[in-house]
Amino acid sequence: xxxxxxxxxxxxxxxxxxxxxxxxxxxxxxxxxxxxxxxxxxxxxxxxxxxxxxxxxxxxxxxxxxxxxxxxxxxxxxxxxxxxxxxxxxxxxxxxxxxxxxxxxxxxxxxxxxxxxxxxxxxxxxxxxxxxxxxxxxxxxxxxxxxxxxxxxxxxxxxxxxxxxxxxxxxxxxxxxxxxxxxxxxxxxxxxxxxxxxxxxxxxxxxxxxxxxxxxxxxxxxxxxxxxxxxxxxxxxxxxxxxxxxxxxxxxxxxxxxxxxxxxxxxxxxxxxxxxxxxxxxxxxxxxxxxxxxxxxxxxxxxxxxxxxxxxxxxxxxxxxxxxxxxxxxxxxxxxxxxxxxxxxxxxxxxxxxxxxxxxxxxxxxxxxxxxxxxxxxxxxxxxxxxxxx
Numbered sequence: 001x002x003x004x005x006x007x008x009x010x011x012x013x014x015x016x017x018x019x020x021x022x023x024x025x026x027x028x029x030x031x032x033x034x035x036x037x038x039x040x041x042x043x044x045x046x047x048x049x050x051x052x053x054x055x056x057x058x059x060x061x062x063x064x065x066x067x068x069x070x071x072x073x074x075x076x077x078x079x080x081x082x083x084x085x086x087x088x089x090x091x092x093x094x095x096x097x098x099x100x101x102x103x104x105x106x107x108x109x110x111x112x113x114x115x116x117x118x119x120x121x122x123x124x125x126x127x128x129x130x131x132x133x134x135x136x137x138x139x140x141x142x143x144x145x146x147x148x149x150x151x152x153x154x155x156x157x158x159x160x161x162x163x164x165x166x167x168x169x170x171x172x173x174x175x176x177x178x179x180x181x182x183x184x185x186x187x188x189x190x191x192x193x194x195x196x197x198x199x200x201x202x203x204x205x206x207x208x209x210x211x212x213x214x215x216x217x218x219x220x221x222x223x224x225x226x227x228x229x230x231x232x233x234x235x236x237x238x239x240x241x242x243x244x245x246x247x248x249x250x251x252x253x254x255x256x257x258x259x260x261x262x263x264x265x266x267x268x269x270x271x272x273x274x275x276x277x278x279x280x281x282x283x284x285x286x287x288x289x290x291x292x293x294x295x296x297x298x299x300x301x302x303x304x305x306x307x308x309x310x311x312x313x314x315x316x317x318x319x320x321x322x323x324x325x326x327x328x329x330x331x332x333x334x335x336x337x338x339x340x341x342x343x344x345x346x347x348x349x350x351x352x353x354x355x356x357x358x359x360x361x362x363x364x365x366x367x368x369x370x371x372x373x374x375x376x377x378x379x380x381x382x383x384x385x386x387x388x389x390x
Contacts, residue, residue, distance in 0.1 A: 003147060003163055005041060012171045013144070014045045018053075020174060021142035021224050022101050025053035030098055032136075034060040034069050035105030039146040042105055058099055065113040067254055068106065070129040077117035077125050085124045088132075096135045106314060107146030111154060114255035119280075122254075123288045126355035133355075137332075144170060144227045145314045154252055155310055165308050169315070172305060174223030177230055181220045181302050183389045184232045187375050188218035194236070194298050196323060197371040198246045198362055200262070206371055209265065211298050211325075212240035217334045221302075230303025230318040235334035238294050239268035239349030248369035249322065249361040252311040256281035261360050268349065269293050270327070285327055291354025297326035300373070301361070304385030313359045320386040321365045323373055328356030 018025055025031065033046050043059060050057040066073030071088045072080075108114075117125075145151075145166055152162035188194075192214035198207050216234045223229040242265055250259040260276025270293045275282040286292050301322035310316055317324040330352040335345055345351035364370030364382065373380045373387070381390045 003041075003149075003159055005147075005163065005167055007045075009167055009171050010042055010045045013042065013167070014049055016171075016174065016223065017046065017103055017142055017144060017227055018049055021227055022103070022140050025050055025055040027054040029055035029100045030058055031055055031101045031103065032058040032060050032096070032099040033103045033105070034062060035146065036062045036064060036108055038109045038148050039105040039107045042144075042146050046103060058095070060095075064109050067108075067114045068104065070125055071132060072125050072128065074114050074117050077121040080121065082121060082124045085121065085128050088128055093132060093135070096132050099136075100139060102136045102139055102141040104141070104143045105146050106143060106312070107148045108150050109148060110150050111252070111255045119284050122284060123355075126288055130355040142223075142225055142227055143314060145312055151252075151312060154257065165310065166315075169228040169303075169306055172228065174227070174229060177222040177302065178220070180386060181222065181230075181232050184300055184302065184380075184387050185218050185220045187378060187389050188213070188232055188234060188300075191375040191378075193374075193376055195372075195374040196245055196298075196325075196362070197373070198248075198369045199371055200246045201248070201369065207244040207246055209241065209243040209245040209263075209325075211295065212237040213298070215338050217337050219331070219333065221299075226314055226318070228303065228306065228315075228318060230306065230320070231299045231301055231324075233297050233299030233331070233334075235297055235330035235351070236295055237268075237350050238296075238330065238352040241265045241268045241295050245325070245362070246369050247325075247360045247362045249309060249316055249363050250277070250311045251313050251316060251358075251360055253278075253281060253285065253313070253358055257311055258282050258360070265295075268295070285356055285358050288328075288356050289354055291352045292328045292356040294328075294352045294354070295325055296328045296330040296352045296354065296357055297324070297359070299324050299326075299359075300380075300387045302386050307385075309363070313361075316361045317359045319361075319363075321370075321382045322361050322363050322368075323370060324359045324361040327358045327360065328352070328354035 258278035
């Protein structure tokens, strides 16, 4: 079924991405717009606006078997070898080095195209893609999600229902989030620990995870990196996370839904894990490299306008009154105040390096697995569907 999104909504969506998220188009800009062909209606509008503003649009159409346009798609992880995966064409690296800004449109025709990969070769693809990932993360970038029937089916929704959720959330002025997030941001910025209490369904046992964020910079997310947005995050001191957590909301990763995740940490490292659904996919993520056994992010969802919990991480992690942690790489901007060289941050176990960065989300709304969250000794409250400082 062909999806018809009104042109005026596509125009508004594109304007927010270019002018709010990326601070406009300059004549010397080369802006890469990456996504599958099924996302063409939004890609086309972005392309027109970039050229009209005097910049260059580098349109990077992703193969349908390539999850998020990595250096290789699923085919090489089914039929190739590790030696082949290492042979990343030089032109690909140069293409990312040349661009000045980056827009990635998430939306796939058929998620099953990503399945059936040899686990070890899939990990090799992730590692081969990491240098390019680091290039694009060092430049202004934004991600957004385009509605497709493939993703609608995963959510158990019709394409029209799914598109209404996505487009409605993606055409709301993000400026309101600046004020909504300020109090939580200020408290997180001046806190040393995040204590997260959760429990498994049907259990009275409280699981406690303590995350050290002393000296780490907090970040308000209002649409500059993800669109739509709505979170306050930081990257923790990597080698310090201790305890247990249960994460209940479903997350879609690499063609598989993962849900009911349990993690146990010692000295910052995941030493035990399980999942009620998608265990093999979770294991593939955690066993990618040394850094994928550690946390790279802890964050609070602050968007009470996203009431429908979707499995896609771009949406589920923004839902108000949720909390998410990320398995894998830290965000370098969270360590700027420490004024320490990156190599020392890594060697001291403060900043985490990994080919993975996978967000998993716990629901602290009524009926969810979440119990309480503390920033230092301050117990956060939920009002009007978002976290607030009492």
